[in-house]
Amino acid sequence: MNVLGIESSCDETGVALVSTQAGALPRLRAHALYSQVQMHEAYGGVVPELASRDHIRRVLPLTRAVLDEAGSTLQQIDVVAYTKGPGLAGALLVGAGVACALAAALDKPTLGIHHLEGHLLSPFLSADAPTFPFVALLVSGGHTQLMRVDAVGSYELLGETIDDAAGEAFDKSAKLLGLGYPGGPALARLAEGGRADAYALPRPLLHSGDLDFSFAGLKTAVMTQHRKLGPAPDAQQLADLAASTQAAIVEVLVKKSLRALKATGLQRLVVSGGVGANAQLRQQLNAAALRRGLRVHYPELALCTDNGAMIALAAAMRLDAGAAVAARDYAFDVRPRWPLGQL
Known part of the structure; x- marks a missing residue:
């Protein structure tokens, strides 16, 4: 079975082709990704209307590129998958519309x-x-x-953020430090030259006894500390603040993850999403796992951000597991707000 996946939930257009065979994991045959970072950088964040228009320009050329790389044709596609949500409504509609029109044709x-x-x-x-x-x-x-995952489609929510997420804490803190967009990678790069213990920043909910997260207070603490540095902090002060910010976020993520493993009695952790590419997070999780005899798995770095490969993969795995049925009803809809627990 060949599954074409289209991702257009935010500011990256991704297309991929995944193939499945009985008794084996799905195989990525080709994928292509176009990032809109340069376009949105001038605005300091994603502009939804611009994102939607750019998806329209990119999705079909990317599809052709993927099929050419895979040595495949449109007629060899068995299922067309697309991101239904969550995400920006207009951006989601582009991917859904193209996917359903292509499938209908x-x-x-x-x-x-x-x-x-x-x-x-x-x-x-x-x-x-x-x-x-x-x-x-x-x-x-x-x-x-944090989720307990027993099988494809079998997900139990263990804890989640009650305000700002980790990615938002990275991006908003970076903006406070005057860094560019996207802020997370920029803050991580700046942190490489700083001291993680330079400033005593809070670790919200670290000792709450549950598995929920909160990063809004950390962002406020970063803003307060930045103001204390005065109107013209030097490069080392900024690097130290970046390193201290990153250390606070990473410590909370690591300790809550280890607590979730202990609470469930499981020995395996999967880390995914854009922040999953953070080098300090990976280093500290790997070190903790080594000490405790645990296993940690990550996506390939190129697949940490939004991409079509993960959409094609999820569709293939859901179909193979009998957790979903592909349909020929081309009257599509999208769900900009869609809790994972509602699957």
Whole structure:
């Protein structure tokens, strides 16, 4: 079975082709991604209308590129999958519209996929693929969640953010420090030259006894500390503040993840989403796992951000597991707000 996946939930247009064979994990045959970062950088964040228009320009050329790379044709596609939500409504409609129109023209079925499920399952495309069950740490954009995952479609929410997510804490703190967009990677780069213990920043809900997250107070603390540095902080002060901010976020994510593993009795952690590419997070999780005899799995770095491969993969795995049925009803809809627990 060949599954074409289209991702257009925010500011990246992704298309991929995944193939499945009985008794084996899905295989990524080709994928292509176009990031709108340069376009949105001038505005300091994503402009939804511009994002939607750019998806329209990119999605068909990317589809052609993927099919050419895979040595495949449109007629060889068996299912067309697309991101149904959550995300920006206009951007989602572009991907859904193209997917359903293409499927209708080919007389092939379609399947709408949950964006976060795509992230959650994306490590199954890595060289070190996990096995069920596991605890998943989803750290993607405005989402920070811990899930127990027993099988495809079997997800139990263990904890989530009650305000700002980890990705938002990175981006908003970066903006306070005068860094560019996207802020998370810029803050991580600046932190490489700083001291993580330079400033005593809070670790919200670290000792709450539950598995929920809160990063809004950390953002406020970063703003307060930045003001204390005066109107013209030097480069080392900014690097130290960046390193201290990153250390606070990473410590909360690591300790809550370890607590989730202990609470569930599981020995395997899957980390996915854009923040999952953070080097300090990976380093500290790997070190903790080594000490405790645990396993940690990540997507390939190229698949941490939004991409079509994770959408095609999730569709293929759902169909193989019998957790979903592809349909030939081309009257599509999208769900900009769609809790993963409603799957």
